[in-house]
Amino acid sequence: MKRISSKALAMILAGSLTAVMPTAAQAAKKKEEAAQTEQRVPSPTKAYAEGYNKTVNLLQAGDFAGAKTAYDASAGSVTAPNDMYWAGNVAIQLGSKTSDQALQKSGIQMVLDSGLASPEENSRYSFFAGQFAYQDKDYAKAVEYLQRAYEAGYRDNDIATTLAEANNNAGDSAAALKWLNTAIDDRKAAGQTVPENWFKRGAALALDAKNGTEASIWLGRLVQAYPDQTNWRDTLVVYRDGVNLTTQENLDLMRLMRQVGALKSERDYGEYVDAADPRRLPGEVVAVIDEASANGVSNSTYLNEQRKVAQGNVSGDKAGLAGAEKDARSASTGKTAAVTADAYLGYGDYAKAADLYTVALEKGSVDADEIHTRRGIARAQSGDKSGAMEDFDAVQSGNREAIADYWKLYLEKGTTAAVAAAAAAS
Numbered sequence: 329m330k331r332i333s334s335k336a337l338a339m340i341l342a343g344s345l346t347a348v349m350p351t352a353a354q355a356a357k358k359k360e361e362a363a364q365t366e367q368r369v370p371s372p373t374k375a376y377a378e379g380y381n382k383t384v385n386l387l388q389a390g391d392f393a394g395a396k397t398a399y400d401a402s403a404g405s406v407t408a409p410n411d412m413y414w415a416g417n418v419a420i421q422l423g424s425k426t427s428d429q430a431l432q433k434s435g436i437q438m439v440l441d442s443g444l445a446s447p448e449e450n451s452r453y454s455f456f457a458g459q460f461a462y463q464d465k466d467y468a469k470a471v472e473y474l475q476r477a478y479e480a481g482y483r484d485n486d487i488a489t490t491l492a493e494a495n496n497n498a499g500d501s502a503a504a505l506k507w508l509n510t511a512i513d514d515r516k517a518a519g520q521t522v523p524e525n526w527f528k529r530g531a532a533l534a535l536d537a538k539n540g541t542e543a544s545i546w547l548g549r550l551v552q553a554y555p556d557q558t559n560w561r562d563t564l565v566v567y568r569d570g571v572n573l574t575t576q577e578n579l580d581l582m583r584l585m586r587q588v589g590a591l592k593s594e595r596d597y598g599e600y601v602d603a604a605d606p607r608r609l610p611g612e613v614v615a616v617i618d619e620a621s622a623n624g625v626s627n628s629t630y631l632n633e634q635r636k637v638a639q640g641n642v643s644g645d646k647a648g649l650a651g652a653e654k655d656a657r658s659a660s661t662g663k664t665a666a667v668t669a670d671a672y673l674g675y676g677d678y679a680k681a682a683d684l685y686t687v688a689l690e691k692g693s694v695d696a697d698e699i700h701t702r703r704g705i706a707r708a709q710s711g712d713k714s715g716a717m718e719d720f721d722a723v724q725s726g727n728r729e730a731i732a733d734y735w736k737l738y739l740e741k742g743t744t745a746a747v748a749a750a751a752a753a754s
Contacts, residue, residue, distance in 0.1 A: 612674030
């Protein structure tokens with residue numbers, strides 16, 4: 329998120345005030361006094377005019393120490409709203425010249441408290457007041473003034489992202505996410521690109537609030553906007569680590585991670601192997617571990633041991649598939665069909681797997697969300713995108729809904745690496 333340093337604030341303030349203050353000569357001339365009464369902000373009162381003029385003369389002469397002394401000496405005569413307005417502007421200008429942030433802050437507050445700030449000044453100075461409060465870690469005040477600035481039309485310096493962080497630091501994560509959404513909407517409305525880290529920040533805020541559903545939405549938006557392999561991995565790993573997945577849910581997420589090239593570490597491959605189980609899906613386990621070796625994860629004692637176990641089960645598992653399929657079609661429930669379909673999916677026979685998942689759904693007594701997820705995977709892998717999307721759309725509850733949504737997003741967006749490879753091949 330963009331932050332504005334104290335030095336940058338001083339530069340902005342210094343550059344924006346040169347046309348604000350009337351000169352001392354103007355304040356002294358009677359004919360100008362008559363004109364100023366018709367202006368939006370009246371001239372300083374008689375009680376403050378002498379101190380004001382003296383301060384401005386010294387300031388314009390470059391005698392900043394003298395100007396500060398004169399300013400302090402006349403502060404007691406600043407009581408009327410118009411005096412507060414002009415004194416505040418002097419304080420802002422003098423503070424910017426002398427790098428006195430406290431003086432700038434008090435000047436901004438006086439202008440705002442005078443009630444005489446123009447709409448533009450109100451929005452701009454409310455922003456500065458909010459920034460100063462944020463730097464002081466007074467987040468409640470920061471929220472108050474930054475929101476006032478936003479409502480008055482201020483849109484510079486990614487103000488909505490600062491509002492998001494201020495609200496988060498004030499303990500209101502829901503408001504933080506609302507303002508981060510507003511920041512994204514503002515960027516899009518201006519025809520500008522939304523930075524990647526804004527989506528990542530939204531996911532992090534949601535996870536901090538233990539809102540896994542909201543986190544999955546933000547992570548999906550990240551990959552939708554930036555579908556590269558790194559973001560796919562970050563998205564799926566953060567989601568995986570942020571929610572409590574069952575073994576079978578995790579398996580289908582790991583399958584997507586494999587599909588998008590997001591499996592990188594021994595932990596990734598080991599978790600996949602554990603979820604698949606070398607005794608239950610030996611063909612898939614062998615394929616995954618061989619892929620790990622091809623990707624440079626080859627010195628894992630655990631993976632090598634699990635491969636031996638899986639390889640020892642492959643021939644017997646394959647030999648029993650025909651009989652299992654026959655039993656599945658004659659069974660009274662869909663349980664055997666689902667288990668047999670899982671095996672075919674693990675061996676990469678996607679057409680057979682999809683067919684048996686259909687049998688499982690027709691016969692019933694199975695977890696429909698799980699079967700739709702896996703038939704969607706089988707159809708996606710066999711090139712039936714529309715059929716896969718129908719299956720993923722049918723998943724409507726719990727963690728599986730989020731997993732299905734990620735699979736749908738993959739079908740819609742792919743990965744930038746895959747898109748580039750396809751373009752190069754054509």
